[in-house]
Amino acid sequence: MMKMNVKNVLCVAILIAISSVNCLGKTAHKSALLKYDKQIDGIIKQMTLEEKINMLHAKHMFVSAGVERLGIADMIYADGPFGIREEMQPDGWMPLGWEKDKATFFPTGSALAATWSPELAYAYGTGMAREARLRGKDMILGPAINIQRIPTGGRTYEYLSEDPFLSSRLSVGYTKGVQDNGVAACLKHYALNNQENNRGTVNVIVGERAMREIYLPPFKAAVEEADAYGVMAAYNKVNGWWCAENDILLNKILRDQWGFAGMVISDWNGTHSTVDAITNGLNVEMPTQKYLGKALLDSVKAGLVSEDIIDKRVREILRVRLAIKPIPKEEANQEMTSQPAQQKIAYDVACKSIVLLKNDGSLPLDLSKKPVIAVIGANAKQTMGLGGMGAGVKTLYEVTPFEGLQNKIGDKAELVYAKGYEPIVFNFADFFKKKTPEELEKEAREKEITAKRLAAEAVDVASKADIVLFIGGDNRAVESEGRDRKDIKLPSGQDNLIQAIAKVNPNIITVLTSGAPNDLNVVKPISKALLISWFNGTEGGNALADVLVGNISPSGRLPFTLPIKLEDSPAYALGNYPQGKKGADVFADLVSQTEKVEKSKDDGSEKELKNDPNTAIYSEESLVGYRWFDTKNIPVMYPFGYGLTYTNFEYADLKTTKDTYGKDDVITVSFKLKNTGSVAADEVAQAYVHRINPSVEWPNKELKAFSRVTLKPGESKTVKLNIPVKNLQYWNEATQSWADDLCNIELQVGANVSDIKLQKKIALM
Incomplete structure (x- = not known):
């Protein structure tokens, strides 16, 4: 592993800034979007400066403007990467309350990655695009393809893998599936958005080799092989520059070296300047016009920005607009968004994503003697389409694990449910309001009383059962955009609960419905069988039940390493994360309309930077995930790529x-x-x-x-x-x-x- 320091990284950044050499010494990828350029020449000649600038910022929360006078439709964006978000007020976050905007909830990113199937990734993209078209959308804000650098990452469940090759193959499949079906893909979050804490202020200090070999390959592959039409600039800085105005990332690498010909949009409230942003490669400021609206018009008139730059950015948008046929407003939202063909795709992905970690022969379930099965755990009946901050899916339906068991087992066994623990519930106010000591003490007392009652009920049910199916893990409130987890322990006292259950019934099969790593030191030894079934979408419960009863053999493989303890992970072992106190979140601020967080500082020694919550030093370099554990000979709970089946x-x-x-x-x-x-x-x-x-x-x-x-x-x-x-x-x-x-x-x-x-x-x- 190369030794890295801050000065070396900054020197490398300067070298890149003065170099636009193609990275392989060959012609860059030639995008199909370039075929529209002659037509675009004529369009731009007819546009006024005001019309051009009007295309470079938001018109509404998820819309940027076209030019009605010239027949150029608005660009309509679909949030997010695992299901088409419900319709909301044009300039707010309140849902419209429609019925036909109920969509298919596809398994989230880590579940898709656990399939290790580019073919399923293509099908997934196809399903997403079909539903986006039904809703009149032009661009899907996905796939989300950042590398899973830390096990606690709040969006690990959205991202694909800790490995750039696996992520690349799936990113290409997803992107092709979307764009082959008439919708633009928007790769996000470019680049190095590997943590949620302080994501709106953090400056990532990364060596050029690690950046190129680990963090950029999924983006590069999706651009060069799938001809991605869109890219979303991340919130953070990379080596001192905001991603939305980073000339190295947006111009020299993305456009000059990879041949990207499409449009770059900011993450929501991720724009920080006018001249630097438009000059260094940003096309659209979302969801406001603070920097690329009147301020940009004034900058052009003052000679600070040339109209040639404006024309270039408009051209890049028009390429995408001409490639994607707009859906007339009267044709959109006429059918139910979620359709059987897409539900089947969600089922197929869910089936092939489930990872069997341990099995002493207890699976598949033996139903020949009509056993009593205690199904214990709040996640047995918890839906995962919504919860937490950020994009969710208003689903037409979502089959929970308990419902799936009922569907597949019928009268072949007696299912008895006990909640067992109280799940974490997302409260948006928690991002801003600090509770008083008195409030915290009262809340703790109430939680303790509830926990004892639910645990006693669960132990009683378990003691009378032949088999215990413990269905726990995280939920979408635990794993959430806007904040990383503090640790990887099972929430809500699940370890204590399963230990109590084991004392009265040792026949425990544990299913963890999580999108990211959990600490398995307690559950592994006392479980006869152990599975991960992810946030597995609309058909997740049916897929899980089919695996448990043996209708299909489990075939998922881990897309990340499960460590023995969190502190073994590279960023934690090297003291690179967490960097310090978490500040306010940029997206949470946007939604709540609170004041923006303070910008980060770029100066200071490496020691000082390590204690700066707004600086992330990637001194592990290329040793991310299994590369670290394997190279350093550090034992793990379960290795990258691991997964059992019902055969050999x-x-x-x-x-x-x-x-x-x-x-x-x-x-x-x-x-x-x-x-x-x-x-x-x-x-x-x-x-x-x-x-x-x-x-x-x-x-x-x-x-x-x-x-x-x-x-x-x-x-x-x-x-x-x-x-x-x-x-x-x-x-x-x-x-x-x-x-x-x-x-x-x-x-x-x-x-x-x-x-x-x-x-x-x-x-x-």
Whole structure:
């Protein structure tokens, strides 16, 4: 791991700022949007300066203006990445109370990532686009593709993975699915929005190599391979510059190097300037016009901004507008948003996302003797479409775990429910109002009384049951936009509750409905079986029940590492997070119309910066997630890529087409995979690369290919994986370009990052 300090990072930033060299020394990706430029030339010639500037800021909360005089429709945005948000007042947050805006709640980001399926990501994008079109939307604010840097991240459930390769494959699938169906995708949040605490003020100090190799690849892949039409600039700063006015990110990398031809919008209230924002690459200020409205018009008239820059930004918007056919207002919102085809997609994703972590044979459930099953836990009946701050989904329906069990079990068992604990409930006022000591003491007493009563009821129910299904985990109030969790412990005293249950009934199967890592030190040893079923959408309860009763075999794989303890995670182990006291949240301020938070400071020594809540130093560099644990030999609870099924698989006969590969070659790996059990199931075969004699520092191994394979009992298949040698390059900070590290490598194929079945050494020359 390279040593990083603040001065080096800032020097690198200066180097990038004066360099617009294409990173691979080749022609940048050529977007299909460029075909509209001749038509746009004629449109721009007819526009007044005022009309141009009117396109560069919000018209309403989720609308930016077109030019009615010229037949250019407004741009209408759909929030958010896992379901089309309900219709609201044009310039507020109050819902309109319509019926037909009830949408399909798709499994959230970490659930999609747990499928390890680009094909399902494409289907997911297709479903989202279909429902957006029914609602008359032009651009979906998604996918959300930031790297999961910290286990406590408030939006970990929205994001895909801790690994850039897995995230990239899914980002490309999602984006293509959306745009192939007539809606623009807006990649977010660009870039390095890896925490929620102080996200509106924090300055991320990151080395160029880590930024290029870990944090930017999902965005790069979605632009170059899926031709993404939109990008949302993040709230935070990167190396001293706000993302919405960051010339390095928006112009030099996104547009010049990757060939992005579309439009960049700010996150809501994420714009901080007029001249820098418009010059350095922002197209639309949302949801206001404080900086890119009259202030911009005045700046052009004063000669501070050239009209050529205005024309350039308008052109980028018009490309997207001409590519996306607007839905006439009278045709939108005529049908129910949620449709059966999309509900089926949500079910398919949910089924293949559920991760089985432990099973002593208790699963699938044996219903032959009509057992009494105690279903304990508030999450058994908790819906997850709404809750917390930020985008949610007003669902047409959402099948809870308890409902799913009723649907799939019927009269084959007796289901008895006990709530067990009181769930955390989101209260927007908690972001702003500090409770008095007296209020806190009263609240604590009431919670203690309730907890004792609910626990006693649960223990009583458990003592009379044959099987206990404990359904706990987090909820959308615990994992929320606007704030990170303080720890990864199960909330609401769930550890104490399950220990009490275990004393009266040891036959416990635990299901955690969480979108992010939890501490499993208590539940793992006292659970006969242990699963993660995520915030799994409209059909989540049916999918979970199908897995529990054995209608399908679980096939999800962890998209992140589950640590033994939070403090083992890299940002925590190095003291990089948390940086200090949490301040007010920029989005919460917008919704509540409170005063904006104070801007961060960029100066100070590294020691001082580490204590500055508005500075995040990424000194772990490339050792994020499993790269850290694997390289440092730190044991984990469950490794990246882990997941069990109801069968076993056998790996054999690893081959490559050659023993030596050149820098322009593609490494083709093949091996035999056999289902040696008695049920059909999917295996996710994963290929990692370990450098043997590199010229630069690397993590111990990195994921570079994977494949989800369906096998019947006894069936064998030859699996082929391709790894382009160019995908093994590193970012050379000295030359500001991608460089080859042609060394000997070991290909490692297995079931997860810690369970390598086959190895083969080859040479890169």
